[in-house]
Amino acid sequence: MLSPSRLPPRLGAPVRVAHFGGQSEPGTILAIHENGRRLEIACESGELIEFVLNRASARFLARSGSTGPRLELLDDSKHR
DSSP: OOOOSSOOOOTTOEEEEEOTTSOEEEEEEEEEEGGGTEEEEEETTSOEEEEEEETTTTEEEETTOTTSOEEEEOOOGGGO
8 A cells, every 4th residue: 555645734743844044943733724735833933834735846835925934744653
């Protein structure tokens, strides 16, 4: 059986928010909308960012625009 090409989003799961310029910070998934295509993330800094799945690149990008942060879903199966 084939596994999914990317991790499915899960409430409370850890993420990495990659900011423009190379900095990144940890975050947590607060809400999942549109069958996992739109996510609300709480960054460690306290910032709340909404990400949407870009159909062309299959990456989560900040709703604010293409030059904003990107989102990486992390494997939290070791912490369950």
